[in-house]
Amino acid sequence: MRFSLCALAIALGCASGPPVRRFEPADRAAITGVLDRQMAAWNRGDLASYMDGYARTPALVFTSGGNIRHGWQDAFDHYQARYATDPKAMGKLAFQIDSIDPVGADGAVVLGHWELTGTEHAGKGVFTLVVERRPEGWRIIHDHTSASP
Template identity: 25%
Template sequence: MKALLISILIMATTSTLTSFTMPKGDAVQEVKQALEGQIEAWNKGDLEKAMTFYWNSPEMLWISKSGTEKGYQEVYDMFLQDFTDRSKMGVYTYEPLHIEQVSKEAVYFVFRWKIELDGKRLMGGVSSQVWKKVNGRWVVTSEHAS
């Protein structure tokens, strides 16, 4: 009962916030820096480097309106097919909406994103990512992009 009351209080409090406040903590800051590194690589047209921020495992999961892809190589191949011409990758920007450390080695990050090319929006939406510390570095193990 006490846990339920605390959960309701937290939801009521957070639903009234008008702006996003970044939580403090090393893991949260490290994941935010990792996402910045991924976006920097993307904006340079370096898909290979941008992909290094995903977990190189057959268990890596990508979820979109088209369905799911499982496996690093399958997701990488999907990106290679969609962005054969690196000049069409555009400029990726994001706005954090929610981030929380869910365990010692896992962070949940939700953000609004968009990709623009020549000032025109190519795509965008909201993504939720699960970042885990694997072999000493933070990588996305699951992403839902919509």
């Protein structure tokens, strides 16, 4: 009986669930890296690489200019229609990240400012992004971008 209790205690002590994942400083850096890569892609006129920051899913939500778009393809088509005729017409994009707030271990809300110069679509404003840890890395799953008046 004593052997059975010892064996049970050892078995229960060794049986643990999967390790608990936490939002780490490396996650914050990875999210910042996504936006840095997007900014660099935009500034070299590479719309396809810019869109790599978004999750390729029909569940993506993109809100700007009073419109709500659903899905990666719809967001990409919108950008292509507006900028694809001439990559130089995309101008120069700058982001300023004001905060990255974790939502659990696999999500975060990013708040920041954007400014687009050197194009007829120049402007500035604010954005709120919901990012999610996915198998391919951190990706934007919800983008709400507003222009300043």
